[in-house]
Amino acid sequence: MTHTRHHGAQSLRTRLQAPDPSARLQAALSAGTYPRPEYVEVLVERCAVEPDFYVRDMLTWALTRHGAPATVDRVLRELTSQIPQARSQSLHTLSKFGDPRTWPAITTALLQDDDAEVARAAWRAAVAVVPPDGVAELAEVLATQFDRGDHDVQRSLSRALVALGDPASAVVERAKAHPDTGVRRHAMATERLIENPDEGFEAAVHEANRVLALLGSPEVRE
Template structure:
């Protein structure tokens, strides 16, 4: 039986219309409604809207709504969008995959996606690939990402640097080689990324040292607290 609204309109028809309304607040509310009660009849509309929705917050809510469906329903359909001619559809599909976090999607992130001509699509591919890369594949991914050094504006370069830093120490040799290379844009970008990696490592080392000090002082604090309790009892 098709759910009917109080005005007599089938729920999925009302939501399909709302998802393409002119007012972004109406589209946002519609996406939230779908996510709150996923309807298989609306899956196709959600995926299609991801590829054309102009508002960032609404797009994120569309991805959230897709996450509310069972993965066996959403993943095959999202995978189809990775080959879309529309850059936003490719990018948002990868974004949604990163939110779902299914490691099986790693095999769907191709080298072509990492080097996509569209900056936003490539940026998303870098982030998603790093989040899904299986153990033992980090070096191959690093080699692909390093090829993108020197690309784009400051924001895009920072995104690539963060992706490489998230790969950890495995990225360091490739960055050192790129920093010593002949292309000044690539060398500058690689050197800046090396600095970020060293800073990240220093922060982690400092956090580890603090944790050790806290752990070492815990028995002393416990003894002091016990002694204090004994003194109060006397």
Template sequence: MARQDAHPETRTRVDTGAGREEEAFAPRALRALEDGRPSVRLRAALEIGTTPHPSHVDGLIERCAVEPDFSVREMLTWALTRHAPARTLPGLLEALRAERAQARSQALHTLSKIGDRRAWPAITRELLSDADEEVARCAWRAAVVLVPEGEAAELAAVLVTRLGGGGRETRLSLSRALIALGDAAAPALRGATTDPDPEVRRHAIATERLARDPDAGFEFAIEEAKRIMVLGGDGAGGGESGGGEEE
């Protein structure tokens, strides 16, 4: 990136001693995160991540909660991953209790990228069952990354309670999370295929189908599940494979 194109708030600093330079840089870069132009905010987050410093972390987390642009949010998350987990985890864990849904979802997303299992106790059942679908989806992804060995089956038992709910993207996210848990999820998923609720049964059968043949695509798996239910099966058989849609 050419230096002459950089916004004044984030351009290269004149060295006046390492401590004073960093001191001056942090407020300027963090102020640039509040600029009305997404391109300026994106550059600011990139520069902060390129030159990580503990003084940046709180501002990055605060901005995650309100940033409207997806690309900038992704860069903010990347910038946070460039800092030491010991510095980022406390603020991210606090954000999981925030009233604003975006603060919770972005903190969960960032924790899944950091992958530090010390965050696992904060992935509560309340987050996994959050009324906001984006928060719940982020919680599922984070849980799959952070779950300790030996606890995946218990996590799967919680996740299957969400089968059949939400829209297409939410159902696909849940299926992917269960599939990512592998064999540990099989008993809970198998039990859900006989649930009294037909939506739960359909989603569970489709998830098993997708686990056996990831290339089939989610829509094809759902249609297969409907066919199996009409024929009175439970999805245990292999069934014919077909060229499904892209996920």
């Protein structure tokens, strides 16, 4: 039996290393369609190095098809990996499980990770698993990330704060008085999204720039 499990895991590992992304996608699909405990380690390992977005997403789906307790335990260990993609993909996977153990594992260090993709994944995962009594604390940490990164990163942060609802309003209001113009701009745009969730981020930024200009602050590039 042990030999059979090893053979199954090795076969999957080989197929997930195929040069053709479509072949790797099919291998991940098969692993999720016919889940086996020995596949978990192989799938987690591949998440850290898989270059194709669609294959990574299929790897996450395949992991969610395996038993939650053992799989979540293994994925949680990736949060301390030195490989940024391992951290970001594990956060993405954990957000799909919604396991309560994920919340205490999403540290401030992950929410403020130097790698933007890790931080974005941490924001999304945290919003998905935060308990009611942790929302205010999460909003405070997210507020430290205002004006971080490019347009996509800032949009992700705004979406995370919008998803937190009313508890985020206080930190957004406070950030509007920040001495840094970029922080004020981002906070104003986020406030508009909280008030009008259907408004696009680009439109919210444009309006924030308009208000800043009227207030005499230098307009910043959108």
